[in-house]
Amino acid sequence: xxxxxxxxxxxxSASTGRVIQPGWVRIVHWINAxxxxxxxxxxxxxxxxxPLFNFTFSRSITLGGWLGGALLWHFAAMWLLMVNGLVYLxxxxxxxxxxxxxxxxxxxxxxxxxKAALSFKLSHDDLTKYNYVQKxxxxxxxxxxxxxxxxxxxxxxxxxxxxxxxxxxxYDAARYVHFICMALIVAFLVVHVALAVLxxxxxxxxxxxx
Amino acid sequence: MGRMRKLLIxxxxxxxxxxxxxxxxxxxxRRRFITGGASFGALTLLTGCDVIDSSxxxxxxxxxxxxxxxxxxxxxxxxTLAPTFPESAIxxxxxxxxxxxxxxxxxIDGKDWKLEVRGLVENKEPWTLEELYKLPQVKQVTRHIxxxxxxxxxxxxxxxxxxxxxxxxxxxxAKYVWFQCADKDGxxxxxxxxxxxxxxxxxxxxxxxxxxxRAYGYPMKIRVPxxxxxxxxxxxxxxxxxxxxxxxxxxxxGYNSFSGS
Numbered sequence: 001x002x003x004x005x006x007x008x009x010x011x012x013s014a015s016t017g018r019v020i021q022p023g024w025v026r027i028v029h030w031i032n033a034x035x036x037x038x039x040x041x042x043x044x045x046x047x048x049x050x051p052l053f054n055f056t057f058s059r060s061i062t063l064g065g066w067l068g069g070a071l072l073w074h075f076a077a078m079w080l081l082m083v084n085g086l087v088y089l090x091x092x093x094x095x096x097x098x099x100x101x102x103x104x105x106x107x108x109x110x111x112x113x114x115k116a117a118l119s120f121k122l123s124h125d126d127l128t129k130y131n132y133v134q135k136x137x138x139x140x141x142x143x144x145x146x147x148x149x150x151x152x153x154x155x156x157x158x159x160x161x162x163x164x165x166x167x168x169x170x171y172d173a174a175r176y177v178h179f180i181c182m183a184l185i186v187a188f189l190v191v192h193v194a195l196a197v198l199x200x201x202x203x204x205x206x207x208x209x210x
Numbered sequence: 211m212g213r214m215r216k217l218l219i220x221x222x223x224x225x226x227x228x229x230x231x232x233x234x235x236x237x238x239x240r241r242r243f244i245t246g247g248a249s250f251g252a253l254t255l256l257t258g259c260d261v262i263d264s265s266x267x268x269x270x271x272x273x274x275x276x277x278x279x280x281x282x283x284x285x286x287x288x289x290t291l292a293p294t295f296p297e298s299a300i301x302x303x304x305x306x307x308x309x310x311x312x313x314x315x316x317x318i319d320g321k322d323w324k325l326e327v328r329g330l331v332e333n334k335e336p337w338t339l340e341e342l343y344k345l346p347q348v349k350q351v352t353r354h355i356x357x358x359x360x361x362x363x364x365x366x367x368x369x370x371x372x373x374x375x376x377x378x379x380x381x382x383x384a385k386y387v388w389f390q391c392a393d394k395d396g397x398x399x400x401x402x403x404x405x406x407x408x409x410x411x412x413x414x415x416x417x418x419x420x421x422x423x424r425a426y427g428y429p430m431k432i433r434v435p436x437x438x439x440x441x442x443x444x445x446x447x448x449x450x451x452x453x454x455x456x457x458x459x460x461x462x463x464g465y466n467s468f469s470g471s
Contacts, residue, residue, distance in 0.1 A: 046359065047359070049357075049358035049359060050356070050358040050359035050360040067357065067358060068460070068463055068464035068465050069464060071357070071464075071465065071466065072271040072272075072274070072275055072464055072466075073271065075274070075275065075278050075466065076270070076271055076274040076275075079274070155359075157285065157470070157471065158293075158353070158355065158471050159290060159291075159292045159293070159435070159436050159470070159471040160285050160286065160287060160290055160436075160470065160471070162290075162292075162293055171353060171355065171361055172361060175359060
């Protein structure tokens with residue numbers, strides 16, 4: 001099914017029938033959305049047990065009710081996030097989607113598209129092609145996603161995976177990396193959702209594919 | 211299970227909890243934490259079950275936590291040592307941490323105290339502190355990691371648990387060593403045998419080269435640098451070698467039972 005969708009993506013019949021987001025992308029996107037929200041909300045509750053900074057998250061936006069409940073959610077949703085993320089990475093490379101959609105990223109392209117975006121002149125006529133700002137953000141958030149999983153593993157297993165924890169500069173440093181990655185993902189999410197609302201056909205493409 | 215029920219009934223245990231525990235667990239009823247998640251529709255998405263049916267989510271999370279126990283047991287390498295640190299890295303002061311204030315910590319007279327040894331062991335004679343102090347001891351400077359996220363480096367000296375288990379003729383094919391403690395409300399915790407036999411798992415009698423102070427579990431704590439802090443019981447009064455999973459103070463309330471580092 002997914003290979004059909006991928007070949008559809010290539011089909012140059014530029015009019016109505018064209019698939020913008022193939023089926024596998026839509027499936028992993030929405031699974032990821034659920035997993036991310038569960039991880040972030042339970043993560044905030046876990047953070048509250050031993051805050052790194054001079055603030056805590058309101059209980060109304062956390063998941064789990066208390067540390068033990070939040071940990072249960074966090075260590076359950078992590079499987080959803082990791083398995084789904086692996087599927088996404090493998091298919092992204094194997095189908096050539098990453099190379100086709102996200103590369104190349106040139107500094108000149110990013111600067112001119114950022115200027116165009118800020119003056120509301122950026123075109124969204126062809127949703128199958130990402131502009132340079134999108135390329136940069138989508139490629140960047142994939143890397144942040146990899147980092148949040150690896151820093152999470154190094155907090156979870158600082159003895160068994162101590163080589164990984166050491167790469168992050170030790171247990172305490174890994175906690176900060178994990179937090180910063182969360183903050184970047186939340187910032188991405190805010191912009192991502194705002195733009196999807198501003199360009200509703202992009203949201204429609206992520207739901208029904210076209 | 212009866213004890214677990216008791217803990218879950220709101221109102222009963224609240225007066226037993228001091229402010230530290232209250233801060234962490236404003237609401238001990240597990241129902242509540244489930245409905246917290248349920249209200250977000252997450253349960254419907256994950257389980258396809260009725261959102262109000264909170265027990266199904268509770269069951270699902272408990273099952274995944276059991277699965278995570280198995281994954282961690284599989285990941286556990288008996289030869290992987292917890293990183294050790296120089297004495298200069300020791301956290302000062304090392305934090306006191308419990309579900310009660312230091313004033314409520316057990317006050318144990320070392321002369322009266324005896325370690326009970328029960329279950330699948332050949333020699334069930336209790337041990338006095340004086341006898342235990344004569345066992346060969348080793349020192350470790352390792353990182354204590356709390357389930358809450360904070361960590362602190364400490365220096366612990368004592369007898370490797372595996373040497374003691376050998377000495378009393380324990381059946382090391384058994385699944386658990388279960389510890390009972392003198393903490394108020396009866397702290398206890400199970401330790402899987404593989405971890406009990408890990409070279410760094412220790413019956414600790416000294417902290418920073420001094421007799422273990424009351425704050426850190428006098429007269430004996432079990433130091434397990436491959437586990438989270440709550441799996442390092444203090445004020446230990448008995449150990450039982452057993453094939454039965456007997457639960458634990460925090461484990462029964464939802465903390466993952468293996469909780470390996």
